[in-house]
Amino acid sequence: MPKLTLHGTAISPYTRRVIMTLYEMGVEDFVHIPVSPLTGGTKTPDFIKMQPFARIPVLEDNGSIIYESRTLMRYVADKYMDQGPNLLGDTLMERALVNQWIDIEGHTFSPPVMILVYERVFKPHLHKRPCDEERWKDGREKLSRVLDIYEKHLEGRDYLVGNSFSLADLTHLPFTELLPAAGAFDLIESRPNVCRWWARISSRNAWKRTQQVEPYEF
């Protein structure tokens, strides 16, 4: 009986972040329960007992409960370090820079992406409400300023930190995947270094497998 259980629909970018890390680290032996907040799955007493903030994803590991997708990706990379690649960073400073870019992703990169996704994807398809074009344009503007910095940083670099793929890159996969549907993938395509980086990290086998768990229809 596998001791590892991941709760959360793979439709969620947050869950995708964790599945990607599991596959990258060569962890195949886990149970996946596709709980969805959209169908009330996160509001049941059993779920709230496990995750009192009522969010997905949640990881059950041999009786311990852990949540927050970026925590889970760090945990999987940490716990399975001996059997998989080092996604955390090779030196003390490299580890710090990986953490820095994970924070940039979480606090600076993803917020405008989430605005774009909310306005162009969630509102029309889930809430049957029209996109707020002004808010969407403002999101594009904010994301453009951020991507200008990424473009400069990625000059002469294959990855955000060091010479190999790390959690710094991985953490960007799920939200960037949604940019085409949000009408903003041109912001990636028009920046050669960012475009090259995106092509490299999104063509990883583990990412292709992650996408196949619940392919997006758009």
Place this chain on the structure above:
Amino acid sequence: MGGVTLYGHPQSPYVRRALMAFYEMGVQDFDFKVVSSSKGDTKTDEYLAMNPFAKMPLLDDNGQYLYESRAIMRYIAEKHAGESSSDLVGKDPLERALVNQWVDVEGHSVTEQVAVVVEENFLKKLMGTGEPDKDRADAAKEKLARLFDVYEKHLEGREYLVGGRFTLADLTHLPYTELLPHAGAAELISSRPNMSKWWERISSRPAWKKVQQLEAKLS
């Protein structure tokens, strides 16, 4: 240029987070360079060459630049772990994950709402940047109340968030929570006995007092 320099303003909650890590780990040997975003210090070519996102705090460790306050606190805690009996990070993957989990809850759920309450009920008046939006503040307070209900339950029978001792999980909450009384929202904590005791415990640490006294010391 050798040595360790932290750039920031002593009033910034993000800078205070980094400073707390330095003081908790007993690091004496660093320079603190005051920069002010309102004066444009973080937009100069020199600063942008170090942190292109134009934010504070910024760490210069012997020519290697590091930014994002939570990345800096983790770095300082890890770098000086051998010199101190304090283990702020966690002793095994599971404990490290639980510390990270609460840092993420703070960073992605709590602080966002505290920042709204502080902006509407405190900063706008202080900086003269506009009329407070009471509805926006009230909505944020309501969200905070729901989040703090979870904290209250979690802290039942616990002195700290993780591992029975002070860790980065507690530290990361200090700077923004400190501002709640200024925003007329102290009762969010004071009405919750477990949170009150936890807050009293972590905010009375000598290192936090040192952070609070830094600005007076500098002037």
